[in-house]
Amino acid sequence: MTMKIGIFKMEEQAVEAVKALEQSGFSRNEIKVLAKDGDHSRRIEAETDVDADEVRELADTRDQMDDGYGFGNLGPVGLAGTVGMVGPLTGGAWPYGAGILAVGGLLVDENGMEDAIHALGIKGDDAGVCREAIVDGALVVTADTGDGSQHNIGQDLSREAEEAFRRCGAERIL
Template identity: 40%
Template sequence: MAKIIGAFASQQEVIDTINALEQAGFVQGEMKIIAKDGEHSRRIEAESDVHVDELEELASTISGQEGDGSRGQEWAAAAAIPAIGLTGGGSWNPGFAAAGLTAIGGNLTGDFIIGDEDRIHGALIALGLDEQEASSCRDSIREGATLVVIDTDDSKSLLDKDGGPDLSRLGIAEGIYRQNGASRIFTGS
């Protein structure tokens, strides 16, 4: 699987991008739209009929702050398990440990121990981005950008020729991102 991620400043840019991607043959299963919150997603969902994942809602759910916490605790456990414990240098990482305590039923709240940066990062990982992609996209989301993620089985390297145009589906998606005003484009794994 390979990804390309575009960060867009306006909802209209995202709607135009979704329409162009669909015209180019991309289907909803290959597209993931990620917004900071409901304020950044309502119009996109209404005008494109594509679901938008809202990070604030997901981050709250992951940290066990919404509803009865049962679903949030499951997601928190899934997002926190790889990172709980000691970091590479043998030091304790309290942010991830707190996520783990919340995941196993502790009473710690995400806002108290886990900062917004960790909450956003954890939510991006829960949505399928890897560590590097989540780190790259976190600042754009915090600044209010909406992400359009194309995740395809296509390999960009299959069609790459020395100095030639990129004819892969990821190359087509990148061209659409550029045409529709992407403020940043991230290449994923």
């Protein structure tokens, strides 16, 4: 799968980009929108027929699935260090205090969001660029431009996707 990526600062631009891609011949299954959270995705879903993926929620879910306690990105070393410091104060109970959860939240932003973006098909350095943009509140629109075998007469639609992103005011195109 080959992908063209557009980064948009405003929801209106992302909505217009989805519509422009559809007018250029992309199906809703070939378009993805990545948003920071539900607050950033509502307009996309309301004004287009494309579902937006909320990256923060995906990262949180993936993190909780790692170990069942919500500390998936901390790993055994992080847990051992935390228990050693807080254990005496809590009588040895699992320390679900605000400070520890805040550390977990920071790691989700740094590692979990990028892992979630990778899982959605964005690879390499592009995943880090997209993570930074999403953390800053931007929306990421991707178009599966094909590998020469998916589309009509085997054409690569990367140029059409890039033109649609430019027309709609993409801050950056990858």
